[in-house]
Amino acid sequence: MFINDTICAQATANGTAAISIIRLSGENAIEICKKIFVSKNTNFYDFKSHRIYFGNIQNGKNIIDEVLVSIFKAPNSYTGENSVEISCHGSAYICSKILELLIDNGARIAKHGEFTMRAFLNGKLDLSQAEAVADLISSNSKASHSLALSQMRGGFSNIIKDLRKELVNFASLIELELDFSEEDVEFADRKALTNLLDNLKYEITNLINSFAMGNVLKHGIPVAIIGKPNVGKSTLLNSLLNEEKAIVSEIPGTTRDSIEDILNINGITFRFIDTAGLRKSDDIIENIGIERTYQKLNQADIILYVVDIFETSVDEILASVEDFKQHIENKDKRIIIIANKTDLLMKTPQHFSDLLSLEVIFISAKRKENINLIAETLLKYVSTDTNPDKTIISNLRHYEALSKTLDSINQIETGLINGIPGDLIAIDLKKALLHLGEITGEVTNDEILTNIFANFCIGK
Ligand code: GDP
Numbered sequence: 001m002f003i004n005d006t007i008c009a010q011a012t013a014n015g016t017a018a019i020s021i022i023r024l025s026g027e028n029a030i031e032i033c034k035k036i037f038v039s040k041n042t043n044f045y046d047f048k049s050h051r052i053y054f055g056n057i058q059n060g061k062n063i064i065d066e067v068l069v070s071i072f073k074a075p076n077s078y079t080g081e082n083s084v085e086i087s088c089h090g091s092a093y094i095c096s097k098i099l100e101l102l103i104d105n106g107a108r109i110a111k112h113g114e115f116t117m118r119a120f121l122n123g124k125l126d127l128s129q130a131e132a133v134a135d136l137i138s139s140n141s142k143a144s145h146s147l148a149l150s151q152m153r154g155g156f157s158n159i160i161k162d163l164r165k166e167l168v169n170f171a172s173l174i175e176l177e178l179d180f181s182e183e184d185v186e187f188a189d190r191k192a193l194t195n196l197l198d199n200l201k202y203e204i205t206n207l208i209n210s211f212a213m214g215n216v217l218k219h220g221i222p223v224a225i226i227g228k229p230n231v232g233k234s235t236l237l238n239s240l241l242n243e244e245k246a247i248v249s250e251i252p253g254t255t256r257d258s259i260e261d262i263l264n265i266n267g268i269t270f271r272f273i274d275t276a277g278l279r280k281s282d283d284i285i286e287n288i289g290i291e292r293t294y295q296k297l298n299q300a301d302i303i304l305y306v307v308d309i310f311e312t313s314v315d316e317i318l319a320s321v322e323d324f325k326q327h328i329e330n331k332d333k334r335i336i337i338i339a340n341k342t343d344l345l346m347k348t349p350q351h352f353s354d355l356l357s358l359e360v361i362f363i364s365a366k367r368k369e370n371i372n373l374i375a376e377t378l379l380k381y382v383s384t385d386t387n388p389d390k391t392i393i394s395n396l397r398h399y400e401a402l403s404k405t406l407d408s409i410n411q412i413e414t415g416l417i418n419g420i421p422g423d424l425i426a427i428d429l430k431k432a433l434l435h436l437g438e439i440t441g442e443v444t445n446d447e448i449l450t451n452i453f454a455n456f457c458i459g460k
Helices: 029-036 092-104 114-121 127-138 142-152 155-179 190-219 233-243 282-299 314-327 350-357 371-383 396-417 422-440 446-454
Strands: 007-010 017-025 037-039 051-059 062-072 083-090 221-226 261-265 268-272 302-308 334-340 360-362
Touching (some): 017 029, 029 037, 029 062, 114 127, 142 155, 142 268, 155 190, 190 268, 221 233, 221 282, 221 371, 233 302, 233 371, 261 371, 268 371, 302 314, 314 334, 396 422
Parallel strands (some): 221 302, 334 360
Antiparallel strands (some): 007 017, 062 083
């Protein structure tokens, strides 16, 4: 790792803004800054750590901008190195001029995530905390924010470190036994070992199982609105979005180029999948029709099946729901039946009351009646599963490492049951320790680091 040079980058987003911040980190950060900064304070003597100085950034006599410079001396900085943050006016021209000056004076442009990678390499945070920094930056809901924040503050890392400690205990018992193998004694009480393994398995399985929820909280819950043409799907979607003052936005980082509609209810994000299709003409929907519906069924966690109350019979609805269930791979999916256009009727038709054994919500999308019931039902499906005290994992890399750890633990257990020699058990133990260590970065390699930090922005 090249960690001796000094790196610089714009930490704020590109474009015009009130201010922008340029970051500088490395052994010579403060020296380089001194070369281009002229203080406005006549008593200015030298930079002190954790102070802010007002002055000009100058190229010789040529003034580039009036700025504030914040100084952080090693090791008390984000990266653990000497660091400087230059707050300048938010013009792309000024930023590029300042960066140019920094480079001319010995710094180089940082790579993606290099500031955070240095923080990790200098022991300021572990790997899972570093990953949480990226999640925190991209969090766009209360749920994804609190997940990332608790991971960044080390809650999850501590759990992993405790699990690893237990495994190390286990390993030392086995090692002890190996040392005395000639004498045919068992130091490691088999019952204690099995208890320890059971406990580890229980904890790791809970974490693995939390991934589905973690993923949902981080990325939002995919919801599909399906139904025949003209039943009011688009009208319903618009009503839902207006009702909840939704944040309609393009989700950065998704590969699709269509805009997804996002509904944020009480901090939980719902993503209406493939809604671009809803807006196309009904002909197209009919053409692509059934195949597309099945696709959507399988992409979504929650399905809103919209029917026109005026035109649909109970039998037809029941038959469709049965048909959907046949085409759903994951049987846990929730189907909510939305009976629309109640405004066209004087009262709810008798035949629909038979349907109440299924979940039916009667609405008028056009008049925005009972739309809140849909929002409440969506939320009900999630909030029953979330417990604020539970540790939830949301990172695929952690999920994979935990799954591999569990595999190794299962093998250790089978080994114990079958009386396999201690040295073979020790091999599986090493594997389990390795996989757990990968999560926090106690065990790591260049490839893992490069993969993780490549997803960061430059300047972070
Ligand atoms: P989609 O093809 O399922 O997306 O249906 P649209 O949302 O485009 O609606 C089809 C037609 O039904 C439009 O003329 C809407 O104004 C009308 N519509 C939708 N919801 C209601 C409703 O609750 N009541 C009434 N009376 N008409 C509705």
